[in-house]
Amino acid sequence: xxxxxxxxxxxxxxxxxxxxxxxxxxxxxxxxxxxxxxxxxxxxxxxxxxxxxxxxxxxxxxxxxxxxxxxxxxxxxxxxxxxxxxxxxxxxxxxxxxxxxxxxxxxxxxxxxxxxxxxxxxxxxxxxxxxxxxxxxxxxxxxxxxxxxxxxxxxxxxxxxxxxxxxxxxxxxxxxxxxxxxxxxxxxxxxxxxxxxxxxxxxxxxxxxxxxxxxxxxxxxxxxxxxxxxxxxxxxxxxxxxxxxxxxxxxxxxxxxxxxxxxxxxxxxxxxxxxxxxxxxxxxxxxxxxxxxxxxxxxxxxxxxx
Amino acid sequence: xxxxxxxxxxxxxxxxxxxxxxxxxxxxxxxxxxxxxxxxxxxxxxxxxxxxxxxxxxxxxxxxxxxxxxxxxxxxxxxxxxxxxxxxxxxxxxxxxxxxxxxxxxxxxxxxxxxxxxxxxxxxxxxxxxxxxxxxxxxxxxxxxxxxxxxxxxxxxxxxxxxxxxxxxx
Numbered sequence: 155x156x157x158x159x160x161x162x163x164x165x166x167x168x169x170x171x172x173x174x175x176x177x178x179x180x181x182x183x184x185x186x187x188x189x190x191x192x193x194x195x196x197x198x199x200x201x202x203x204x205x206x207x208x209x210x211x212x213x214x215x216x217x218x219x220x221x222x223x224x225x226x227x228x229x230x231x232x233x234x235x236x237x238x239x240x241x242x243x244x245x246x247x248x249x250x251x252x253x254x255x256x257x258x259x260x261x262x263x264x265x266x267x268x269x270x271x272x273x274x275x276x277x278x279x280x281x282x283x284x285x286x287x288x289x290x291x292x293x294x295x296x297x298x299x300x301x302x303x304x305x306x307x308x309x310x311x312x313x314x315x316x317x318x319x320x321x322x323x324x325x326x327x328x329x330x331x332x333x334x335x336x337x338x339x340x341x342x343x344x345x346x347x348x349x350x351x352x353x354x355x356x357x358x359x360x361x362x363x364x365x366x367x368x369x370x371x372x373x374x375x376x377x378x379x380x381x382x383x384x385x386x387x388x389x390x391x392x393x394x395x396x397x398x399x400x401x402x403x404x405x406x407x408x409x410x411x412x413x414x415x416x417x418x419x420x421x422x423x424x425x426x427x428x429x430x431x432x433x434x435x436x437x438x439x440x441x442x443x444x445x446x447x448x449x450x451x452x453x454x455x456x457x458x459x460x
Numbered sequence: 461x462x463x464x465x466x467x468x469x470x471x472x473x474x475x476x477x478x479x480x481x482x483x484x485x486x487x488x489x490x491x492x493x494x495x496x497x498x499x500x501x502x503x504x505x506x507x508x509x510x511x512x513x514x515x516x517x518x519x520x521x522x523x524x525x526x527x528x529x530x531x532x533x534x535x536x537x538x539x540x541x542x543x544x545x546x547x548x549x550x551x552x553x554x555x556x557x558x559x560x561x562x563x564x565x566x567x568x569x570x571x572x573x574x575x576x577x578x579x580x581x582x583x584x585x586x587x588x589x590x591x592x593x594x595x596x597x598x599x600x601x602x603x604x605x606x607x608x609x610x611x612x613x614x615x616x617x618x619x620x621x622x623x624x625x626x627x628x629x630x
Contacts, residue, residue: 185509193504197512200479204512207476208523213548215520281518358517366520366547 163241167404168386173240176408177378178202180385180415187419202378209371224276225365228269229372235265236379243386244316245407246400251317256308259316260301263383266376267293267342270351273373274361285360288430289344289351295434296341296348302445303334307391310452321394324455330448332392337441339418341433342384344377346422348433356427385411385418477523477549480512481603484522484546488539488575490529493589494556498526500592501599508596519545524602527581528555530562531573543579551582551602555595560584 163169182199189196217225239262242255267289274286307319310327323331341348352360362373389410396403428436487495501508502515516522519542531539543552552575557563559575575581582605585598 189507189509194507195510196507197509201512204476204479207472208480211473211476212523215545215547355515355517359521362521363518364520366545370521 168240173382176382180381181378183415184419187416188423191423212367214367228273232266232269232376235262238262239383244320246403254314256314277364279364281358281363285357295437296338299334299441299445300338303331306331306448306452327452334444347425385414477606482514482516482522483524484519485526488529488535489532494528497589525552530558530565530571536572551605553583554581557588
């Protein structure tokens with residue numbers, strides 16, 4: 155990965171220029187699909203953009219000096235780390251990535267939930283603290299199967315480089331590993347059966363209860379970018395074929411990641427919120443089971459396969 | 461953030477404010493009749509999310525404060541705190557007859573209302589309870605207030621008006 159390509163990936167594709175409109179579009183499609191599944195018409199697709207602009211143009215309330223840095227720094231860190239994660243996605247096969255970029259990608263994907271937990275505690279609101287506790291518990295429980303799936307894929311192809319993992323992992327490992335990651339996907343996006351942390355109305359607004367105006371706009375932005383990054387992560391790992399022509403790969407990446415949104419919206423519209431015990435049990439038992447199957451397949455192929 | 465009141469940026473912001481009004485619902489001792497009617501607006505039949513209206517959990521996220529109930533002595537302080545927590549521009553809707561006039565509770569020693577003696581009110585939706593259509597119309601009026609005027613000035617202007625009105629009444 156040369157510096158010029160890194161800059162291109164960070165700023166243009168799949169970085170900011172692509173991810174900003176795509177994030178808003180994904181949030182819009184999700185809200186509209188969810189409304190349709192509930193028998194409503196739902197907001198227009200431009201709604202998340204309008205929400206963002208409106209929040210940005212509001213006058214934030216005064217804060218203590220000790221809070222100001224944290225309240226602005228945490229959402230900025232979340233946005234920055236997701237943009238970094240996006241830039242590492244192996245959309246085109248040639249030229250992207252370096253040895254060990256999987257570790258960096260997973261780290262960057264884990265930072266926004268951590269920022270959210272810290273933001274919840276930093277707000278010193280009781281609702282923020284309960285939301286942050288739930289977010290922390292869920293991110294720990296969901297990371298066990300998530301990391302099992304990723305480790306299985308890396309072991310299956312014998313590399314820590316994303317391009318190799320995406321193209322060379324055998325299907326016997328890839329399918330259970332993807333299933334594991336898919337189980338964790340609604341948890342990471344805080345979608346309905348696992349929407350414990352932001353639990354609308356139940357916890358006011360979870361960790362973000364005390365955030366207002368531009369700071370909340372940054373969190374909304376981070377959430378939109380998270381959608382692009384996580385669906386993109388699944389799509390790049392699921393599709394081993396790369397045409398070699400960059401624009402065909404890019405278009406396929408866009409279409410496939412957008413196609414995942416309605417199915418996630420269907421899940422969100424058709425389920426009720428779990429209790430924390432139920433969510434953890436599901437993730438520990440079924441998520442870890444799928445992850446262990448993937449790991450077992452990788453182990454088998456590695457030692458007895460050939 | 462200070463937006464200059466002309467040019468493309470301002471038009472986009474103005475449009476965004478009209479298209480995305482988030483509500484916060486505050487029950488100031490209401491009998492639940494108005495609350496049920498307000499929640500009805502979000503159901504598939506009325507579906508106010510079509511114009512970007514959303515019921516928010518936190519007053520810090522909200523643009524419009526919907527108050528139902530004659531403000532009782534115990535709810536007065538939380539109401540003031542919540543009004544102060546909402547970032548500008550903001551608007552207040554009085555839903556039902558209770559916040560407008562205290563309704564049948566007028567004269568009770570435990571009632572601090574009506575609402576406009578405590579915080580500035582932009583839109584009154586009369587009725588006991590008002591129909592969801594009327595509430596949606598009230599929200600639309602409040603959105604117009606948000607789009608046309610900047611909340612802080614508007615609130616100050618309103619409270620000045622109310623003060624003069626009260627003086628005249630006395």
